[in-house]
Amino acid sequence: MKLPTFLRLFCKNFIAFMSSQLDKLTPREIVAELDKYIIGQHDAKRNVAIALRNRWRRMNSIPEMQKEIIPNNILMIGATGVGKTEIARRLAKIANAPFVKVEASKFTEVGYVGRDVESMVRDLVEQAVNMVKSAKKEEVKQKAQEIVEDMILDVLIPPMYPNTSFQNTPRANVGFEIKDDNDVVQPPPPVTSMPDHELNERTRNRFREKLKAGELENRKIEIDMQSSSSPNIGVMGGPIDDVSMMNLQEMLGNMMPKRSKKRKLTIADARKILLEEEAAKLIDMDEVKEEAIRKAEDLGIIFIDEIDKIANSGGKGGGPDVSREGVQRDLLPIVEGSTVNTKYGPIKTDHILFVAAGAFHVSKPSDLIPELQGRFPIRVELQSLTEDDFYLILKEPRNSLTRQYHALMEAEGVELSFQDEALREIAKLAFTINSDVENIGARRLQTVMSTLLNDFMFDIPDVIGANAHVVVTKELVQERLSGLVKNRDLSQYIL
Numbered sequence: 001m002k003l004p005t006f007l008r009l010f011c012k013n014f015i016a017f018m019s020s021q022l023d024k025l026t027p028r029e030i031v032a033e034l035d036k037y038i039i040g041q042h043d044a045k046r047n048v049a050i051a052l053r054n055r056w057r058r059m060n061s062i063p064e065m066q067k068e069i070i071p072n073n074i075l076m077i078g079a080t081g082v083g084k085t086e087i088a089r090r091l092a093k094i095a096n097a098p099f100v101k102v103e104a105s106k107f108t109e110v111g112y113v114g115r116d117v118e119s120m121v122r123d124l125v126e127q128a129v130n131m132v133k134s135a136k137k138e139e140v141k142q143k144a145q146e147i148v149e150d151m152i153l154d155v156l157i158p159p160m161y162p163n164t165s166f167q168n169t170p171r172a173n174v175g176f177e178i179k180d181d182n183d184v185v186q187p188p189p190p191v192t193s194m195p196d197h198e199l200n201e202r203t204r205n206r207f208r209e210k211l212k213a214g215e216l217e218n219r220k221i222e223i224d225m226q227s228s229s230s231p232n233i234g235v236m237g238g239p240i241d242d243v244s245m246m247n248l249q250e251m252l253g254n255m256m257p258k259r260s261k262k263r264k265l266t267i268a269d270a271r272k273i274l275l276e277e278e279a280a281k282l283i284d285m286d287e288v289k290e291e292a293i294r295k296a297e298d299l300g301i302i303f304i305d306e307i308d309k310i311a312n313s314g315g316k317g318g319g320p321d322v323s324r325e326g327v328q329r330d331l332l333p334i335v336e337g338s339t340v341n342t343k344y345g346p347i348k349t350d351h352i353l354f355v356a357a358g359a360f361h362v363s364k365p366s367d368l369i370p371e372l373q374g375r376f377p378i379r380v381e382l383q384s385l386t387e388d389d390f391y392l393i394l395k396e397p398r399n400s401l402t403r404q405y406h407a408l409m410e411a412e413g414v415e416l417s418f419q420d421e422a423l424r425e426i427a428k429l430a431f432t433i434n435s436d437v438e439n440i441g442a443r444r445l446q447t448v449m450s451t452l453l454n455d456f457m458f459d460i461p462d463v464i465g466a467n468a469h470v471v472v473t474k475e476l477v478q479e480r481l482s483g484l485v486k487n488r489d490l491s492q493y494i495l
């Protein structure tokens with residue numbers, strides 16, 4: 001009696017969790033999710049959680065207001081390695097939203113042209129299209145599998161009356177030939193005198209079962225495959241903008257006769273390829289495009305990293321600063337809301353959430369042009385990480401370094417464990433090096449851990465075999481690292 005109740009409760013909670021996951025995590029739940037991966041930085045977590053929830057709130061508000069409510073873009077300020085990028089990355093996972101991350105500094109590189117900035121919106125749409133496409137493919141998977149099974153069966157045992165057996169399935173435009181001819185095509189000698197087509201049908205059914213049971217996976221068949229390569233066009237002379245270029249390319253690709261190529265493959269491999277092709281045929285690309293554009297418009301998140309690198313530091317003027325300010329000016333319309341043309345159609349950027357981040361060591365947020373500052377009304381400052389934070393970062397997150405190394409050693413059958421004081425010691429050393437040499441935030445833990453464990457990683461499995469148990473103690477940490485930490489010159493290079 002107890003178990004079913006427990007199971008029912010579990011299922012109920014699980015379903016509730018999944019649906020809340022999908023469309024409406026509360027701000028507290030979002031923070032709780034972020035807490036699984038990121039230590040501290042509560043202010044930043046709170047603000048991104050509110051921003052995320054606000055998307056849902058907007059979509060569920062009265063229609064007249066939906067257009068009016070604009071997202072409050074966020075500017076995250078904090079030293080290097082304190083979790084800015086990590087927060088944004090996790091946020092996108094939680095939101096199940098199209099997400100792109102760009103480095104603002106890349107737009108200042110040589111060869112930059114204003115409209116390059118729009119490429120981030122195009123990438124976002126591309127991402128949304130992929131998300132929608134794979135969701136739709138999942139929906140038609142069952143049907144595609146049935147079609148492909150028939151296709152493969154047709155190659156193995158061609159039906160006698162091609163039209164009678166599977167009238168409803170769209171016929172493949174894939175031609176087939178038999179590879180190991182004699183073996184397969186010949187139906188087994190008739191036991192009784194039975195009409196040919198019945199025999200054919202029976203044989204097909206037998207092979208269908210074999211196929212289903214996975215007995216024929218390694219048999220080779222020959223299939224005709226559409227080659228999907230579209231020609232690459234180079235344009236001589238005058239500049240041509242990206243969208244026209246993309247359209248031209250696609251148009252030419254469609255105009256070219258589809259080349260098909262015969263390939264011999266095992267049934268297992270052929271099935272994979274055919275499944276892709278059939279699934280793609282079953283989904284309606286126009287629907288995908290429309291849905292993807294909507295998804296990107298309403299839920300998209302664009303993370304602009306290194307925004308401090310395009311700020312004018314100290315008003316020196318001239319030189320590279322000109323292009324930096326240019327990039328800022330180009331960013332303005334996109335962040336404020338404009339229409340960007342993509343190969344999937346135009347997209348409005350009004351409701352895309354922008355999160356910008358930067359260390360602002362040299363420049364300050366006030367060095368950005370005022371218009372751009374105004375587009376990022378929410379400022380959150382990320383705290384520098386303390387020794388205690390380091391200790392927790394080693395220990396708590398789902399993807400913590402200790403867990404990563406544990407998994408690596410586990411793959412070799414070696415058990416790895418850390419004593420608590422050892423973790424404290426590592427945190428202390430990392431913190432010391434950060435203050436003495438250079439503060440690179442939590443990234444320091446990576447160099448420290450790899451220096452600490454490198455010898456083990458090298459000796460496994462030759463010297464330290466499977467079933468061994470590696471215990472990292474405080475003494476071990478001190479023995480391997482203290483010398484380096486004390487010697488500033490050494491630690492500069494090694495840690």
Ligand SMILES: Nc1ncnc2c1ncn2[C@@H]1O[C@H](COP(=O)(O)OP(=O)(O)OP(=O)(O)O)[C@@H](O)[C@H]1O
Nearest residue numbers: 037038039079080081082083084085086393442443
């Ligand atoms: N608060 C934190 N909690 C857990 N892990 C963290 C935290 N801060 C940083 N890390 C870890 O440190 C690494 C670097 O962090 P991240 O990429 O977020 O730095 P950043 O703040 O974006 O720095 P930068 O300004 O150099 O881009 C990541 O692997 C991340 O897992």
Ligand SMILES: [Mg+2]
Nearest residue numbers: 084085086305
């Ligand atoms: Mg970063």
